Amino acid sequence: MSDCIFCQIVAGQIPSSTVYEDEEVLAFLDITQVTKGHTLVIPKKHYRNMLEMDSEAASTLFARVPKIAQNLQKKLQAKGINIINNNEEAAGQTVFHTHVHLLPRFDNADGLKLTFETKEPDFAALAQLAQEVFLGE
Ligand code: AMP
Numbered sequence: 001m002s003d004c005i006f007c008q009i010v011a012g013q014i015p016s017s018t019v020y021e022d023e024e025v026l027a028f029l030d031i032t033q034v035t036k037g038h039t040l041v042i043p044k045k046h047y048r049n050m051l052e053m054d055s056e057a058a059s060t061l062f063a064r065v066p067k068i069a070q071n072l073q074k075k076l077q078a079k080g081i082n083i084i085n086n087n088e089e090a091a092g093q094t095v096f097h098t099h100v101h102l103l104p105r106f107d108n109a110d111g112l113k114l115t116f117e118t119k120e121p122d123f124a125a126l127a128q129l130a131q132e133v134f135l136g137e
């Protein structure tokens with residue numbers, strides 16, 4: 001897609017800091033560097049997000065994630081890594097070409113705050129919801 005900024009990066013039309021590349025996947029440093037080594041892993045083929053990818057396309061992308069993450073952890077001596085993927089505006093997606101964020105973690109003051117609001121478990125509601133969203137064959 002010519003108006004997609006990540007397609008332009010794939011095509012070499014705008015610069016990026018590549019950390020991994022093969023025929024199908026590219027990984028480059030996120031310009032905002034939320035934490036040191038913040039990397040985006042993308043399929044070279046354009047997909048808006050994970051919600052429009054099939055399992056083959058998703059497998060191709062995710063198959064590369066462990067080795068890129070392990071390399072970042074090793075080279076930067078990160079203590080951990082968050083792997084995040086935002087789909088659609090409501091989920092925080094701002095660039096509409098599928099990408100996986102790899103965020104190396106160092107300590108509590110490394111610039112990233114992820115908080116999950118916890119609630120008391122309601123087991124009856126959980127059972128009902130599981131039935132509602134159950135994915136059968
Ligand atoms: P998201 O909010 O999940 O859609 O994330 C999009 C990410 O793309 C943001 O973290 C941006 O900092 C990053 N980004 C946008 N433009 C570029 C670019 N030209 N090179 C590298 N990263 C970019």
Ligand code: ZN
Nearest residue numbers: 004007046097
């Ligand atoms: Zn694109």
